Amino acid sequence: MWYPLVLSLHSITRWAVIIFGVMVIAQAVLGIAGRRAWLANDQRGVSGFFWSVNIQIVLGLILYVFLSPVVQGALSDLGGAMRDGRVRFWLVEHMTMMIVALGLVHIGVARIRRAAEAPAKHRAALIFVGIAMLLILVSIPWPGTGADPRPLYRLPW
Numbered sequence: 001m002w003y004p005l006v007l008s009l010h011s012i013t014r015w016a017v018i019i020f021g022v023m024v025i026a027q028a029v030l031g032i033a034g035r036r037a038w039l040a041n042d043q044r045g046v047s048g049f050f051w052s053v054n055i056q057i058v059l060g061l062i063l064y065v066f067l068s069p070v071v072q073g074a075l076s077d078l079g080g081a082m083r084d085g086r087v088r089f090w091l092v093e094h095m096t097m098m099i100v101a102l103g104l105v106h107i108g109v110a111r112i113r114r115a116a117e118a119p120a121k122h123r124a125a126l127i128f129v130g131i132a133m134l135l136i137l138v139s140i141p142w143p144g145t146g147a148d149p150r151p152l153y154r155l156p157w
């Protein structure tokens with residue numbers, strides 16, 4: 001019962017991550033090009049991205065540690081899991097890339113907060129959220145790609 005529920009939430013929250021990520025990148029580009037101040041809307045985008053990524057990571061950890069039959073099966077046969085690209089994707093690649101992205105998001109948010117001037121805030125948002133988004137986008141199991149493609153969204157029923 002919990003597995004389909006958390007897997008669906010994890011599938012759908014990805015869209016919040018992507019929407020906020022695109023919003024932050026677009027606002028940072030416009031902020032740099034227009035040499036404009038750091039506005040409340042810029043801060044809202046960054047907070048939305050920060051929280052959606054954090055929620056997504058917590059859901060991922062719950063799947064990884066407690067619920068996912070793929071990961072649980074892999075942990076009982078690590079050697080076999082590492083030889084199977086589909087299982088290795090879930091055991092190592094997806095989790096590692098997303099946690100590196102989380103690290104970048106945290107560093108980026110700290111840099112934005114510490115920067116005194118608006119241009120430095122926009123630059124930090126563009127660089128750190130931009131690289132985090134690249135890692136996230138290439139590590140999502142999009143339909144028709146990778147070792148274990150998944151649907152664009154999943155409902156629990």
Ligand code: HEM
Pocket residue numbers: 007010011014017053056057059060061063064067068069070071090094095098099136140141150151153154
């Ligand atoms: C921004 C971060 C992340 C995004 C955007 C993301 C995205 C996704 C997506 C789209 C799926 C497929 C869901 C489906 O089958 O419908 C998935 C599955 C999964 N993710 Fe993540 N994920 C993230 C972080 C993590 C992290 C940090 C972990 C582990 C610590 C993790 C563990 C898993 C697991 C175990 C599965 C399901 C494997 C299975 O049982 O089939 N995810 N993730």
